[in-house]
Amino acid sequence: xxxxxRRATIADVARAAGVxxxxxxxxxxxxxxxxxATRQKVLAAAAELGYAGPDPRAASxxxxxxxxxxxxxxxxxxxxxxxxxxxxxxxxxxDALAEVSTGLLLLRDDPRxxxxxxxxxxxxxxxxxxxxxxxxxxxxxxxxxxxxPVVVIEGDAGEGVPQITLDNRxxxxxxxxxxxxxxxxxxxxxxxxxxxxxxxxxxxxxxLATATVDVTLDRLAGFREVYPDAPAVxxxxxxxxxxxxxxxxxxxxxxxxxxxxxxxxxxxxxxxLAVGAIHAAEELGLRVPEDLSVVGFDGIAADGLGSQQxxxxxxxxxEKGRAAGEQVTRMLAGETxxxxxxxxxxxxxxxxxxxx
Numbered sequence: 001x002x003x004x005x006r007r008a009t010i011a012d013v014a015r016a017a018g019v020x021x022x023x024x025x026x027x028x029x030x031x032x033x034x035x036x037a038t039r040q041k042v043l044a045a046a047a048e049l050g051y052a053g054p055d056p057r058a059a060s061x062x063x064x065x066x067x068x069x070x071x072x073x074x075x076x077x078x079x080x081x082x083x084x085x086x087x088x089x090x091x092x093x094x095d096a097l098a099e100v101s102t103g104l105l106l107l108r109d110d111p112r113x114x115x116x117x118x119x120x121x122x123x124x125x126x127x128x129x130x131x132x133x134x135x136x137x138x139x140x141x142x143x144x145x146x147x148x149p150v151v152v153i154e155g156d157a158g159e160g161v162p163q164i165t166l167d168n169r170x171x172x173x174x175x176x177x178x179x180x181x182x183x184x185x186x187x188x189x190x191x192x193x194x195x196x197x198x199x200x201x202x203x204x205x206x207x208l209a210t211a212t213v214d215v216t217l218d219r220l221a222g223f224r225e226v227y228p229d230a231p232a233v234x235x236x237x238x239x240x241x242x243x244x245x246x247x248x249x250x251x252x253x254x255x256x257x258x259x260x261x262x263x264x265x266x267x268x269x270x271x272x273l274a275v276g277a278i279h280a281a282e283e284l285g286l287r288v289p290e291d292l293s294v295v296g297f298d299g300i301a302a303d304g305l306g307s308q309q310x311x312x313x314x315x316x317x318x319e320k321g322r323a324a325g326e327q328v329t330r331m332l333a334g335e336t337x338x339x340x341x342x343x344x345x346x347x348x349x350x351x352x353x354x355x356x
Contacts, residue, residue, distance in 0.1 A: 096325025149331035162337035172222030243276020309349035
């Protein structure tokens with residue numbers, strides 16, 4: 001068929017195959033079983049006419065839907081996908097939405113100055129917000145004004161919004177108790193970013209007073225149930241390099257020498273930060289766990305530890321993503337979305353031991 005010829009339609013295919021238009025349509029929709037001989041006639045006619053199937057744009061207009069769910073991630077996408085937890089969670093989300101043939105559109109929550117957030121006019125049927133920082137909350141307000149179904153993963157979105165939550169505080173308290181039971185007194189923590197500024201450095205009372213990231217605050221609160229006065233250093237993100245920088249700040253003085261009052265254990269708010277802390281300790285000549293115990297949070301398959309298994313909290317990341325997708329599916333079907341809560345599991349590895 002020449003490029004200037006009229007595009008074949010389903011009616012053309014039906015006429016060529018000698019069947020009704022409705023029969024030809026269900027062959028392509030796959031929603032109703034069709035006798036194999038009839039199916040083959042329709043497909044052969046379609047191939048002859050160069051008909052590849054219904055135009056998805058027409059289906060979208062007919063249904064009033066785009067077939068797309070927007071996912072709003074905090075910060076730069078390249079940083080978000082360096083974190084295996086995000087990747088695994090997105091796998092669960094896409095698996096759940098695949099059952100209703102829905103695609104994903106990834107969006108950032110930090111527009112350029114003077115620009116509206118991308119979610120303001122994105123062609124989506126529903127939205128999943130990951131976290132609920134002030135910038136994500138503004139996205140939530142936009143989504144609610146648009147009247148779109150919305151689910152929030154690990155963030156306080158207020159009443160009436162389905163949330164996928166995790167027992168961050170209780171899990172962090174459990175891992176702190178593990179260190180206390182081993183006899184550790186001098187313990188420090190490396191936290192995730194406490195606010196959208198993502199500045200690394202000591203987590204002072206003044207900075208805590210303006211902190212806005214719920215996950216960071218909840219994990220810190222659980223840790224401080226056991227170690228209320230322990231020092232805390234904030235990382236700029238969940239990255240191995242950030243864990244190394246934060247651990248050096250806790251273990252050394254201004255001239256780089258090991259501190260006499262350095263902690264005997266470090267609690268990291270992610271496994272990647274914990275791996276970085278272990279690397280920093282080894283570079284400083286400290287052995288893990290003989291000279292320094294290190295624990296993480298997530299339960300990912302972290303590279304850089306060799307055969308050593310990290311002591312950590314295992315979170316159900318795939319299940320979190322799948323639960324968000326299931327609630328989106330419910331709401332798109334006209335049902336009411338529900339909040340779902342998950343609990344973590346403590347996993348003792350080989351990176352903790354009693355202090356020397």
